[in-house]
Amino acid sequence: MRGNHGRKCILTISAALFWLIAACDTALAQNADTAGPAAQEFAQPTDLANVVTLLKQLQAQVDALNAQVNGLKIQQQAEQAESAEMRKDLALAKSQLAALENPVKGTEAMQVQPGPPAASTSSPERISRLEENQQMIDAKITEQSQTKVESSSKYRLRLSGIVLFNLYGSRGNVDNVDYPQLATPPSPLFTDASFGGSLRQSQLGIEAFGPTILGARTSADVQFDFAGGFPQTPNGTSFGIMRLRTGTVRFDWQDTSIIGGQDTLFFSPLTPTSFATLAVPALAYAGNLWSWTPQVRVEHRFTISDTSKLSVQGGILDSLSGDVPPAGLDRYPSWGENSGQPAYAARVAWSQKIQGQDLVVGFGGYYARQDWGFHRNIDSWASMVDLTLPLGTKFELTTEFYRGRALGGLGGGIGQSTLWNGSFIDPTTEIEGLNSLGGWAQLKFKATPKLQFNGAFGQDNPYASDLRQYGGNANLYGAPIARNQSAFVNFIFQPRSDIVLSLEYRKIRTYLLDTNSNSVNLVNFSVGYIF
DSSP, X not given: OHHHHHHHHHHHHHHHHHHHHHHHHHHHHHHHHHSOHHHHHHHHHHHHHHHHHHHHXXXXXXXXXXXXXXXHHHHHHHHHHHHHHHHHHHHHHHHHHHHHSOSOGGGGGGOOOOOSOGGGSOHHHHHHHHHHHHHHHHHHHHHTTSOOOOOTTOOEEEEEEEEEEEEEEEESEESXXXXXXXXXXXXXXXXXXXXXXXXXXXXXXXXXXXXXXXXXXXXXXEEEEXXXXXXXXXXXXXXXXXXXXXXXXXXXXXXXXXXXXXXXXXXXXXXXXOSSOOSSOTTBTTTBOOOOEEEEEEEEEEEOSSSEEEEEEEEEEOOOOOOOOOSSSOOOOOTTGGGSSOEEEEEEEEEEEETTEEEEEEEEEEEEEEEOSTTOEEEEEEEEEEEEEEETTTEEEEEEEEEEESOGGGTGGGGOOEEESSOTTOTTOOEEEOEEEEEEEEEXXXXXXXXXXXXXXXXXXXXXXXXXXXXXXXXXXXXXXXXXXEEEEEEEEEEETTEEEEEEEEEEEEXXXXXXXXXXXXXXXXXXXXX
């Protein structure tokens, strides 16, 4: 625009100069025709001197304008070069960020934490990481010429997941050989040793990134695995049925988010790190509350300082009570849904940056009403605390504890929710919620950015006094379980960001009420490909 303005000025001055010279010539000619010879001789030098003076002035102005236009051209060229350089830097930064981001949103439960900053690693490790990043950037460039996953709305989709192969061996009896949670009594039909393999814990996810609505970025995702049971066919244990895990729709503003769908328990956000049990979170029924529950929640984040934040979450959830639905396509309300109201939950968390890592302390609460028929209502509730504590750059401690009542739908009380003192279908039979408490803790050692070691212990402890008072009648197991303990150690090695290897040893001990306990030792080797 500046260059066009300069050229317009030059054209205007040139036109004025041409008009002035023509006017001067006309005036001289008229004067020469009307004046006498003496006057003509006198006027001609004077007029010519004025014209020369005017020409010099105009020439100086033209030269000044030319210099200004040249300066504007130079400035414009410099700005264009600077803009091109900034676009290159931005494109490079975007490509590096895309190469480094985790491609599997659905494997957040694995909690494979990133290693220390690159500055703290040795030179060969940095070179290895740079080579891997370069390979991923090259793959991204090659990917641009490939066919993309498309949707009918034409908005961007991303396919993600993990192909996970587990080899396992056990000494003892368990409730589920693929991903056990309980040790069971010996059976004359089975030996106390087993060995097998499975792909059932592989996961598949689809993410969609939609338009901006009312200033909020919209997105959605859905996650599946293959642990939904077995077809009734020979060797059906190798043909796992696909199962819905989570699926959400999100509206994300700068400090506020609204999430609706089926998701994990936001008031119990932490999970131990394990690739041996992805179908069900590690230490489930051993102090780790979990469920995939339909819900709507709101999150708001407050910035206290440059290194400190506060987040507040609240929402309503489907009131799950842990009962098993009947076979078939018909769906009946659970005992929690039978109450006619949702469950309510909230969480407040404070985070503080410490040497580039997050110290997080959270407090959560949960309440639901359950109607077990004949208007036998009980209150289900839980209060909990969670902590993520960095211990330098190599170690990290994570832990959660809860205290609650009638929490079988969330895995509390080892899945036992209520007790009764007579026939369940007798209206005079009393039904009471089972009190329980539990928790777990994990210590993580990040030896290198690619290698970590984890050790964890968890315990769920229903109140034995409640079990004795009501004669041990429970709605889930044939015999009441008074305590369940689980401990594991593992290592996780990621030679590349898309390849993971893990070896884990786990011990489970389950205590029946006022009798002996059952224990089992398990070893699991996992090979996973993350995409």
